[in-house]
Amino acid sequence: MQIITEKDKIIIKNPKNFDVVQTLECGQIFRYVINKNQAVVFSQNKKAEINFSKSQIVIETRDVNYFYNFFDLNTDYGKIILKLKDDDLLGKAIDFGSGIRILNNDGFEMLISFIISANNNIPRIKKSIEYLCTNFGTNMGDYYAFPTLPQLKKATVDDFLHAGLGYRASQMFDTVQRLTERDLQNLKTMSDAEKFNFLIGLKGVGEKVANCVLLFGYGVKSVFPVDTWINKVYNKLTNSNETNRKKITKQLSVKYGELSGYAQQYFFYYFRSKF
DNA sequence: GCCCAGGGATGCG
DNA sequence: CGCATCCATGGG
Numbered sequence: 001m002q003i004i005t006e007k008d009k010i011i012i013k014n015p016k017n018f019d020v021v022q023t024l025e026c027g028q029i030f031r032y033v034i035n036k037n038q039a040v041v042f043s044q045n046k047k048a049e050i051n052f053s054k055s056q057i058v059i060e061t062r063d064v065n066y067f068y069n070f071f072d073l074n075t076d077y078g079k080i081i082l083k084l085k086d087d088d089l090l091g092k093a094i095d096f097g098s099g100i101r102i103l104n105n106d107g108f109e110m111l112i113s114f115i116i117s118a119n120n121n122i123p124r125i126k127k128s129i130e131y132l133c134t135n136f137g138t139n140m141g142d143y144y145a146f147p148t149l150p151q152l153k154k155a156t157v158d159d160f161l162h163a164g165l166g167y168r169a170s171q172m173f174d175t176v177q178r179l180t181e182r183d184l185q186n187l188k189t190m191s192d193a194e195k196f197n198f199l200i201g202l203k204g205v206g207e208k209v210a211n212c213v214l215l216f217g218y219g220v221k222s223v224f225p226v227d228t229w230i231n232k233v234y235n236k237l238t239n240s241n242e243t244n245r246k247k248i249t250k251q252l253s254v255k256y257g258e259l260s261g262y263a264q265q266y267f268f269y270y271f272r273s274k275f
Numbered sequence: 276g277c278c279c280a281g282g283g284a285t286g287c288g
Numbered sequence: 289c290g291c292a293t294c295c296a297t298g299g300g
Contacts, residue, residue: 119296120280120281120282121280123280124297124299125280127298161296166296167295168282168296169296171283206282206283229280268281
């Protein structure tokens, strides 16, 4: 595929391993709208409008550099797929979702989003996040930005309840109040293990949520988040009835190593779509 | 009414 | 440690 960048536009001709719908609907992002051959995607305070067809993807945005990296356009997914495709379990999932790319999203936005995601469903997660944006994020004119940490510190437990967080409201309040902007800066310089340990120390963050934040918010591809779907996948593929997600997480991340995050997304998208 | 959703916190042994 | 139970909320 050929990538051409202009002042406020990224043009991708003959896209390979880049399917806009698959990339947006594989569960890694909650702020987007798809309408036929168009999509709008939000990250932090930024927006990108996308027109796509089989032969071309055009991304229009005021933040070309940001979204070039956001859509991971420096990564060769053909190579990744080549390494993973031999795997006995993964072949079909990759055939089904070969256009998935793992977005380089914002760490704080992923942290808040995936705290909300715990024991929740995607439509409701989207609603809650939308509520937080419109009530605490900056008005950008035709949309609201994702709230910054200082903005979200103004939210009360009741606000989080109104956002539909349920029992996660108090956890969210605790974490938002405790987090400092220095923490967010420090996170960027920590090792992967240090990041993980810091994250699971926060209320509402366990192993799965921490791994999602690492994978989608900090570009750590060696983690394998195990949710209810991956749990089902694992049991189906191994013909078992394992419920210990820690065991599953360890086994799968050992099996797929540095490519765990990619493998996880192919599995998740395939099984959630088909079953 | 029951079961489920991109699970985590808590308590108990 | 490992394990069971509980947790708001909305949709099917």
